[in-house]
Amino acid sequence: MKNNKPVIELHFLNKYEILNNYEKVIESFTKDEAKDLIKLENPDRIIKEISSRLLINKYSGEGVLKHSDSGKPYKDNSIFFNISNSDEVSVIAVSDREVGVDIEKIRTMKNKVIKYALSEKEYESMETIDDFFKMWTIKESVGKCLGIGLTKGIKKIPTEPTKHFMGKDLTSLYTTIEGYALALTYVGFDEVEVKVFNESVNTLID
Numbered sequence: 001m002k003n004n005k006p007v008i009e010l011h012f013l014n015k016y017e018i019l020n021n022y023e024k025v026i027e028s029f030t031k032d033e034a035k036d037l038i039k040l041e042n043p044d045r046i047i048k049e050i051s052s053r054l055l056i057n058k059y060s061g062e063g064v065l066k067h068s069d070s071g072k073p074y075k076d077n078s079i080f081f082n083i084s085n086s087d088e089v090s091v092i093a094v095s096d097r098e099v100g101v102d103i104e105k106i107r108t109m110k111n112k113v114i115k116y117a118l119s120e121k122e123y124e125s126m127e128t129i130d131d132f133f134k135m136w137t138i139k140e141s142v143g144k145c146l147g148i149g150l151t152k153g154i155k156k157i158p159t160e161p162t163k164h165f166m167g168k169d170l171t172s173l174y175t176t177i178e179g180y181a182l183a184l185t186y187v188g189f190d191e192v193e194v195k196v197f198n199e200s201v202n203t204l205i206d
Helices: 015-019 022-027 031-039 043-059 111-117 120-125 129-146 201-205
Strands: 007-014 080-086 089-095 099-105 162-165 168-177 180-187 193-198
Touching: 007 015, 007 043, 007 180, 015 022, 015 043, 022 201, 031 043, 043 080, 043 089, 043 201, 080 129, 089 099, 089 180, 099 129, 111 129, 129 168, 129 180
Parallel strands: 007 193, 080 099
Antiparallel strands: 007 089, 080 089, 099 180, 162 168, 168 180
Protein backbone atom coordinates (compact mmCIF):
# COMPACT_ATOMS: atom_id res chain seq x y z
CA MET A 1 0.00 0.00 0.00
CA LYS A 2 1.33 3.41 -0.93
CA ASN A 3 2.23 5.74 1.93
CA ASN A 4 0.69 9.15 1.31
CA LYS A 5 1.81 10.74 4.57
CA PRO A 6 3.68 14.06 4.29
CA VAL A 7 7.41 13.60 4.89
CA ILE A 8 9.74 15.54 7.16
CA GLU A 9 13.42 14.75 6.78
CA LEU A 10 15.94 15.03 9.61
CA HIS A 11 19.59 15.14 8.56
CA PHE A 12 22.17 14.74 11.35
CA LEU A 13 25.84 15.68 11.23
CA ASN A 14 28.38 14.88 13.96
CA LYS A 15 31.08 17.49 14.58
CA TYR A 16 33.79 14.83 14.27
CA GLU A 17 32.85 14.56 10.61
CA ILE A 18 34.01 18.19 10.36
CA LEU A 19 37.10 17.81 12.55
CA ASN A 20 38.29 14.68 10.73
CA ASN A 21 37.88 16.33 7.32
CA TYR A 22 38.62 19.94 8.24
CA GLU A 23 40.88 20.90 5.32
CA LYS A 24 38.52 19.37 2.77
CA VAL A 25 35.56 21.18 4.34
CA ILE A 26 37.27 24.59 4.42
CA GLU A 27 38.30 24.18 0.78
CA SER A 28 34.63 23.70 -0.12
CA PHE A 29 33.86 27.28 0.95
CA THR A 30 34.77 30.43 -0.92
CA LYS A 31 37.64 32.55 0.43
CA ASP A 32 35.18 35.12 1.78
CA GLU A 33 33.11 32.42 3.50
CA ALA A 34 36.24 30.91 5.04
CA LYS A 35 37.30 34.34 6.35
CA ASP A 36 33.87 34.85 7.92
CA LEU A 37 34.17 31.50 9.70
CA ILE A 38 37.63 32.28 11.06
CA LYS A 39 36.37 35.61 12.42
CA LEU A 40 34.14 33.69 14.84
CA GLU A 41 37.36 32.80 16.75
CA ASN A 42 35.71 30.36 19.18
CA PRO A 43 36.49 26.85 17.80
CA ASP A 44 33.16 25.40 18.94
CA ARG A 45 31.21 28.20 17.23
CA ILE A 46 33.22 27.71 14.05
CA ILE A 47 32.41 23.98 13.93
CA LYS A 48 28.71 24.60 14.60
CA GLU A 49 28.57 27.30 11.92
CA ILE A 50 30.32 25.03 9.42
CA SER A 51 27.88 22.21 10.21
CA SER A 52 24.89 24.53 9.81
CA ARG A 53 26.14 25.94 6.51
CA LEU A 54 26.87 22.52 5.04
CA LEU A 55 23.42 21.21 5.94
CA ILE A 56 21.61 24.34 4.75
CA ASN A 57 23.57 24.51 1.50
CA LYS A 58 22.73 20.89 0.73
CA TYR A 59 19.08 20.70 1.72
CA SER A 60 17.44 24.15 1.60
CA GLY A 61 17.15 24.38 -2.18
CA GLU A 62 17.97 27.22 -4.53
CA GLY A 63 17.82 30.88 -3.57
CA VAL A 64 19.48 33.48 -1.39
CA LEU A 65 19.69 32.70 2.32
CA LYS A 66 17.87 35.30 4.40
CA HIS A 67 17.02 35.73 8.07
CA SER A 68 13.79 36.82 9.74
CA ASP A 69 13.74 39.46 12.47
CA SER A 70 14.07 36.66 15.03
CA GLY A 71 17.09 35.23 13.20
CA LYS A 72 15.37 32.24 11.59
CA PRO A 73 17.07 31.36 8.27
CA TYR A 74 14.88 30.91 5.18
CA LYS A 75 14.85 31.07 1.41
CA ASP A 76 12.14 32.30 -0.95
CA ASN A 77 11.28 28.87 -2.31
CA SER A 78 8.91 26.01 -1.53
CA ILE A 79 11.24 24.31 0.96
CA PHE A 80 10.87 24.92 4.68
CA PHE A 81 13.83 24.11 6.92
CA ASN A 82 15.16 24.70 10.40
CA ILE A 83 18.54 24.03 12.01
CA SER A 84 19.68 23.18 15.54
CA ASN A 85 23.05 22.48 17.19
CA SER A 86 24.03 21.01 20.54
CA ASP A 87 27.36 19.71 21.78
CA GLU A 88 28.56 17.23 19.12
CA VAL A 89 25.47 17.17 16.88
CA SER A 90 23.81 19.40 14.28
CA VAL A 91 20.46 18.64 12.66
CA ILE A 92 18.37 20.18 9.90
CA ALA A 93 14.64 19.52 9.48
CA VAL A 94 13.37 19.80 5.90
CA SER A 95 9.71 19.84 4.90
CA ASP A 96 7.08 21.24 2.55
CA ARG A 97 5.49 23.01 5.53
CA GLU A 98 6.64 25.29 8.33
CA VAL A 99 8.82 23.32 10.70
CA GLY A 100 11.00 23.84 13.76
CA VAL A 101 13.57 21.53 15.35
CA ASP A 102 15.55 21.64 18.57
CA ILE A 103 18.20 19.27 19.90
CA GLU A 104 19.77 19.51 23.34
CA LYS A 105 22.34 17.42 25.19
CA ILE A 106 20.60 16.08 28.30
CA ARG A 107 22.52 17.38 31.29
CA THR A 108 22.15 18.75 34.81
CA MET A 109 20.37 22.11 34.91
CA LYS A 110 20.14 24.71 37.68
CA ASN A 111 16.74 24.96 39.29
CA LYS A 112 16.48 28.69 38.50
CA VAL A 113 16.83 27.89 34.78
CA ILE A 114 14.13 25.24 35.03
CA LYS A 115 11.78 27.64 36.82
CA TYR A 116 12.52 30.33 34.24
CA ALA A 117 11.52 28.04 31.36
CA LEU A 118 8.47 26.24 32.74
CA SER A 119 5.06 27.42 33.82
CA GLU A 120 4.03 26.61 37.38
CA LYS A 121 1.90 23.70 36.15
CA GLU A 122 4.74 22.34 34.01
CA TYR A 123 7.22 22.69 36.84
CA GLU A 124 4.96 20.75 39.22
CA SER A 125 4.52 17.97 36.64
CA MET A 126 8.27 17.52 36.16
CA GLU A 127 9.67 14.39 37.80
CA THR A 128 13.04 13.92 36.06
CA ILE A 129 15.55 16.00 34.10
CA ASP A 130 14.33 14.16 30.99
CA ASP A 131 10.88 15.66 31.62
CA PHE A 132 12.43 19.13 31.64
CA PHE A 133 14.30 18.62 28.39
CA LYS A 134 11.17 17.27 26.72
CA MET A 135 9.28 20.45 27.57
CA TRP A 136 12.26 22.73 26.89
CA THR A 137 12.99 21.34 23.41
CA ILE A 138 9.33 21.34 22.42
CA LYS A 139 9.03 24.99 23.45
CA GLU A 140 12.15 25.82 21.45
CA SER A 141 10.92 23.94 18.39
CA VAL A 142 7.53 25.68 18.55
CA GLY A 143 9.17 29.09 18.73
CA LYS A 144 11.48 28.21 15.83
CA CYS A 145 8.65 26.78 13.74
CA LEU A 146 6.71 30.03 14.07
CA GLY A 147 9.81 32.18 13.61
CA ILE A 148 9.25 33.96 16.91
CA GLY A 149 12.03 32.37 18.94
CA LEU A 150 11.23 32.84 22.61
CA THR A 151 10.12 36.44 22.21
CA LYS A 152 6.58 35.68 23.42
CA GLY A 153 7.87 34.31 26.71
CA ILE A 154 8.98 30.71 27.03
CA LYS A 155 6.52 29.95 29.84
CA LYS A 156 3.58 30.68 27.50
CA ILE A 157 4.73 28.40 24.68
CA PRO A 158 2.67 25.17 24.70
CA THR A 159 4.14 21.67 24.92
CA GLU A 160 1.04 19.82 23.65
CA PRO A 161 -0.64 19.83 20.20
CA THR A 162 -2.27 23.25 20.08
CA LYS A 163 -4.94 24.94 17.99
CA HIS A 164 -4.50 28.51 16.83
CA PHE A 165 -1.33 29.35 18.76
CA MET A 166 -0.12 32.54 17.06
CA GLY A 167 -2.67 31.72 14.36
CA LYS A 168 -1.32 28.22 13.63
CA ASP A 169 -2.34 24.65 14.48
CA LEU A 170 0.78 22.88 15.76
CA THR A 171 1.92 19.32 16.37
CA SER A 172 5.11 18.51 18.29
CA LEU A 173 6.97 15.20 18.31
CA TYR A 174 9.63 14.22 20.83
CA THR A 175 12.26 11.53 21.28
CA THR A 176 15.66 10.94 22.86
CA ILE A 177 18.69 9.83 20.85
CA GLU A 178 21.89 8.69 22.55
CA GLY A 179 21.78 11.24 25.37
CA TYR A 180 20.12 14.02 23.37
CA ALA A 181 16.59 15.37 23.57
CA LEU A 182 15.03 16.07 20.16
CA ALA A 183 11.78 17.90 19.45
CA LEU A 184 10.16 18.54 16.08
CA THR A 185 7.20 20.87 15.56
CA TYR A 186 5.22 21.31 12.34
CA VAL A 187 2.11 23.15 11.23
CA GLY A 188 -0.99 20.97 11.07
CA PHE A 189 -2.49 18.02 12.92
CA ASP A 190 -2.09 15.37 10.21
CA GLU A 191 0.29 12.46 10.80
CA VAL A 192 3.67 12.75 9.08
CA GLU A 193 6.45 10.33 8.23
CA VAL A 194 9.81 11.34 9.71
CA LYS A 195 12.84 10.10 7.78
CA VAL A 196 16.23 10.17 9.52
CA PHE A 197 19.59 10.44 7.78
CA ASN A 198 23.11 10.48 9.23
CA GLU A 199 25.29 12.63 6.98
CA SER A 200 28.94 12.48 6.01
CA VAL A 201 31.13 15.36 4.85
CA ASN A 202 31.67 13.68 1.48
CA THR A 203 27.92 13.63 0.83
CA LEU A 204 27.48 17.25 1.84
CA ILE A 205 30.29 18.78 -0.25
CA ASP A 206 29.86 16.73 -3.43
